[in-house]
Amino acid sequence: xxxxxxxxxxxxxxxxxxxxxxxxxxxxxxxxxxxxxxxxxxxxxxxxxxxxxxxxxxxxxxxxxxxxxxxxxxxxxxxxxxxxxxxxxxxxxxxxxxxxxxxxxxxxxxxxxxxxxxxxxxxxxxxxxxxxxxxxxxxxxxxxxxxxxxxxxxxxxxxxxxxxxxxxxxxxxxxxxxxxxxxxxxxxxxxxxxxxxxxxxxxxxxxxxxxxx
Amino acid sequence: xxxxxxxxxxxxxxxxxxxxxxxxxxxxxxxxxxxxxxxxxxxxxxxxxxxxxxxxxxxxxxxxxxxxxxxxxxxxxxxxxxxxxxxxxxxxxxxxxxxxxxxxxxxxxxxxxxxxxxxxxxxxxxxxxxxxxxxxxxxxxxxxxxxxxxxxxxxxxxxxxxxxxxxxxxxxxxxxxxxxxxxxxxxxxxxxxxxxxxxxxxxxxxxxxxxxxx
Numbered sequence: 189x190x191x192x193x194x195x196x197x198x199x200x201x202x203x204x205x206x207x208x209x210x211x212x213x214x215x216x217x218x219x220x221x222x223x224x225x226x227x228x229x230x231x232x233x234x235x236x237x238x239x240x241x242x243x244x245x246x247x248x249x250x251x252x253x254x255x256x257x258x259x260x261x262x263x264x265x266x267x268x269x270x271x272x273x274x275x276x277x278x279x280x281x282x283x284x285x286x287x288x289x290x291x292x293x294x295x296x297x298x299x300x301x302x303x304x305x306x307x308x309x310x311x312x313x314x315x316x317x318x319x320x321x322x323x324x325x326x327x328x329x330x331x332x333x334x335x336x337x338x339x340x341x342x343x344x345x346x347x348x349x350x351x352x353x354x355x356x357x358x359x360x361x362x363x364x365x366x367x368x369x370x371x372x373x374x375x376x377x378x379x380x381x382x383x384x385x386x387x388x389x390x391x392x393x394x395x396x397x398x399x400x401x
Numbered sequence: 402x403x404x405x406x407x408x409x410x411x412x413x414x415x416x417x418x419x420x421x422x423x424x425x426x427x428x429x430x431x432x433x434x435x436x437x438x439x440x441x442x443x444x445x446x447x448x449x450x451x452x453x454x455x456x457x458x459x460x461x462x463x464x465x466x467x468x469x470x471x472x473x474x475x476x477x478x479x480x481x482x483x484x485x486x487x488x489x490x491x492x493x494x495x496x497x498x499x500x501x502x503x504x505x506x507x508x509x510x511x512x513x514x515x516x517x518x519x520x521x522x523x524x525x526x527x528x529x530x531x532x533x534x535x536x537x538x539x540x541x542x543x544x545x546x547x548x549x550x551x552x553x554x555x556x557x558x559x560x561x562x563x564x565x566x567x568x569x570x571x572x573x574x575x576x577x578x579x580x581x582x583x584x585x586x587x588x589x590x591x592x593x594x595x596x597x598x599x600x601x602x603x604x605x606x607x608x609x610x611x612x613x614x615x
Contacts, residue, residue, distance in 0.1 A: 224507050315606045317492040318599055319499070358507030361500065365594050 466536025
């Protein structure tokens with residue numbers, strides 16, 4: 189530990205660590221969330237990936253948004269699954285095309301059921317004093333990733349997302365807040381949502397990979 | 402939510418739960434205002450169990466604003482909307498407290514600092530206490546306008562003071578000086594985002610509830 193870092197240690201036992209520090213320095217910190225995500229790193233990677241094929245991602249986002257709106261949300265979850273699959277391919281170094289988002293239809297049933305169940309649960313929880321809806325939204329936030337990348341059924345994916353997010357509540361909440369902030373910034377400009385939406389989805393996919401693996 | 406609060410308690414079997422001293426809230430508030438850094442030094446070294454904070458501090462103090470809103474509505478002759486909005490504002494405050502406490506350790510990690518779950522719940526609770534108490538100003542009616550503006554300005558000033566308290570807590574936790582301001586900025590943005598999202602959700606659910614109740 190450098191002198192600056194050791195000076196930062198107080199009687200509370202808290203030391204300012206580096207991202208590589210996995211040790212727990214505070215009494216009672218055992219059992220807290222395992223080493224989590226570093227948002228700035230993830231955002232840098234997100235931007236790099238987006239920059240590699242920006243038009244593809246913008247076109248895919250346009251298909252996602254248009255498909256969701258025109259079908260009153262029926263195609264939103266399947267197309268999102270397709271987007272996640274496409275992003276995952278790009279992460280593996282493969283070339284992608286916007287049309288690949290339609291491959292989400294291969295998981296149409298599971299994606300739709302998951303989307304409906306999540307939507308109903310979050311809506312019911314929101315009406316019941318908001319907090320249960322927010323909790324469900326956070327704990328089910330990676331459901332579509334499990335459907336897309338691990339080919340799980342709707343209920344299996346919801347359960348898997350619940351277990352994953354419960355273990356990393358703070359990190360997941362931070363990623364979701366970052367995605368919301370991105371989306372908000374994108375909505376300030378007329379077509380900004382076509383950039384902020386793929387960025388948010390890529391960020392979520394990166395986060396899923398980090399937490400899962 | 403209770404399982405999240407329980408997780409912070411059951412995951413630390415070796416630490417004896419440090420219950421807050423059984424002193425009146427206002428005495429604690431006085432200590433918080435007059436010597437915030439030493440207050441946080443003592444509270445964050447052995448932070449109380451989150452469940453104890455929730456029942457002894459969060460619930461009673463977060464209830465001040467809903468009661469004020471309800472009082473104003475009853476006096477104004479609109480008790481039902483007042484009850485719905487009051488209940489909603491209670492949920493809003495609890496949700497903001499919970500969300501901020503949960504995200505704080507992950508946020509601190511971004512700035513190379515380590516805050517445990519218990520410390521996060523303690524810091525969020527004690528920094529929020531003045532704002533919760535300032536909820537009493539919500540009893541001020543909307544007319545005359547200057548009185549309404551004055552009361553809301555006071556609430557805003559107290560909210561700024563709460564940000565200052567968070568800063569004191571960050572210093573007490575030993576966060577590196579270079580990282581204190583960025584971390585404080587991150588916490589403020591996170592709190593505003595959480596509050597804003599819950600506020601929007603509350604607006605929707607209040608409308609639905611009032612529509613159903615009729």
